[in-house]
Amino acid sequence: MLLSALLLLYRTLMVFSRMTRGAMMGIGFTVGYGVPLIIAVITVASTAGNKGYIQQDYNCWLNWKETKALLAFVIPALTIVAINFLVLIVVLCKMLRRGVNASTQPDEKHPLAVIARCVAILTPLFGLTWGFGIGTMVSDKFGIHVVFAFFNSLQGFFILLFGTLLxxxxxxxxxxxxxxxxxxxxxxxxxxxxxxxxxxx
Missing domain, CATH: 1.20.5 (Single alpha-helices involved in coiled-coils or other helix-helix interfaces)
Structure with missing residues (x-):
């Protein structure tokens, strides 16, 4: 999700610059596999010795009470959601500026319709629905848990639909x-x- 957002930001801001395929693959594998591996190894190494990695009798198996191992997931996930949200804002601002400056043709769609479509497509692709996870951490209300589970269970489907089929x-x-x-x-x-x-x- 982070790489998708950064790639879109790169193509939005650096219109005339082209990154080589090898560089893109290197960055992709480093960010997509290397960084999570380092986070996982550090978390397990610092918490597994005293059996503080796993938490029993709780809906999340990462320990929160003793070692706060859950932060190894929460901090990167929320950081990615925040970065992707900022990227979405930058892309929308660029689209609005381009829409204001460009001469409108009769067959062109309304800028607000284009922006709404963009938000609808990029929200699941960027994983912005993971932001509902903050609500599940601060509230015990059933509704926020249902919303979080519903939208995130469909994320893979939306990625298939918008990122591949459409x-x-x-x-x-x-x-x-x-x-x-x-x-x-x-x-x-x-x-x-x-x-x-x-x-x-």
Missing amino acids: DSKVREALAGRAQVQDQHSQTDFLSFRGYGGEVCN
Whole structure:
């Protein structure tokens, strides 16, 4: 989620700059796998010795009462949500500024509709619904727990929907592949018919 937001911020602010694929992969693996691994190793090493890593009889297995091991998840998660929220604000400001400066065409959508669509798509992709987790930490009300569980259980579905199925490049690639397969099947069918005609004659 953090890398998606940072990539969007980079492409929004550095329009004429292009990062190499190797650099993007290196940053992605470092931030996506290296940093969580370091956090997990430090947390386990500092709390597992006195059996303070796991907490029994609680809805979260990370210990909170004795060693505060839960902070190893809460602090990075909320930091990512805060950074992604700031990125969303920057992107929306850029869109608004571009919408004000640009000459509006009759076929263009209203800027508020574009912004609403952008927020609806980027909120699950950036994991901003994890912000409801603050409510679950400070309140015992059932409603906030239901909202948090509902939105976060659908995050993977929204990522699949917005990040893959509704992506124009993915659809173009799938359409191109389907056309290639259709052409192959027609060629195979015609060659089969030709072969069948030769056999029948």
